[in-house]
Amino acid sequence: MNVLMTADAVGGVWTYALELCRALSVHGVDVALATMGPEPTEPQRAQAERLTNVTLHCTSYRLEWMDDPWDDVACAGAWLLALAARERIDLVHLNGFAHAALPWRKPVLVVAHSCVYSWWHAVRGTEPPSSSWERYRHRVAAGLNRADVVVAPTRAFLHELHRHYEFDVPSRVISNARTAPLAAARVPAKEPIIFASGRLWDDAKNLCALDLVAPRIAWPIFVAGDARSPDGREARTDVLHCIGKRGDDEVAQWLARASIFVHPAHYEPFGLAVLEAAHAGCALVLSDIATLREIWGDAAIYVDAREPSNIEGALRLLIDTPHERVRLGRLARRRAATLSTSRMGEAYCALYRQLSSGPVRERSVA
Secondary structure, three states, X not given: XXXXXXXXXXXXXXXXXXXXXXXXXXXXXXXXXXXXOOOOOHHXXXXXXXXXXXXXXXXXXXXXXXXXXXXXXXXXXXXXXXXXXXXXXXXXXXXXXXHHHXXXXXOEEEEOOOOHHHHHHHHHOOOOOHHHHHHHHHHHHHHHHHOOEEEEOOHHHXXXXXXXXXXXXXXXXXXXXXXXXXHHHHOXXXXXXXXXXXXXXXXXXXXXXXXXXXXXXXXXXXEEOOOEOXXXXXXXXXXXXXXXXXXXXXXXXXXXXXXXXXXXXXXXXXXXXXXXXXXXXXXXXEEOOHXXXXXXXXXXXXXXXXXXXXXXXXXXXXXHOHHHHHHHHHHHHHHHHHOOXXXXXXXXXXXXXXXXHOOXXXXXXX
């Protein structure tokens, strides 16, 4: 089977796409991986080139959630249609929304990773200004309604999609996955370290809350991720140990050492960073939001991340009770093992085959 899959190199979608492509390789699925937005870095290109079932196609067209993107979205659509015809694609897997409304001649799967309206509601407590974002909302809804099936990584996020957009097509929940790192085997014991990862400037990640907590915590808090936003704004901290953006192997080594992973996000449709920490056996302190509770159940401590004192209390509890740290780390690792890449690959492959065996839906441009 030949699949056209879209992606971007900005964040978690890239990681998800490569993990899925790797899992699909054992099922005989070849992937034309088409990226838009900032082009992949050399290390990212090298990651893709190591996958024998992936052919990488890159453009720099603006993504649908960026400022004034619609001319670029149209150009990207024409490029994707031509690419699908040239590569003799059997199925289209879109990790975005708007391009599902194109006149595809093959089945179309839309996977929802995040969206502006659910982000805005979770982080700002309101909807984005309609004057700036109504066209985006219309294009997302049009794409959702023209898909053959919509997939979300959690039931909670699928509920959020229905809350903000009107669409009535079949939907599925397929959990994301991450390959367990090998770094943990090379570290003999956990250290008195708290770790976090994410964009320090991103309000959704809420890592600034840790800046208020760190002075009152005995253990150091290390944070991996960009401190400088795309518009040049830099998040500053005098108490967190910011180690900057690190590669996957380095992050895995930090997680192998860390006893606690803290994730105070206001918005997290899935959370690959949490999954990586769980694979490493870290005790998890997570924000009390529906998506994270759905995934981690009793394998984490949940806090109201809008109240730094609650984060502080949870971290102090785990620092003072080693047996609880160990217990939660084991539960997290056990839960992470159920979110395997092989299961993700099998679920998507079964869905691909189901879609490919059915009639092709007639589509016209929205």
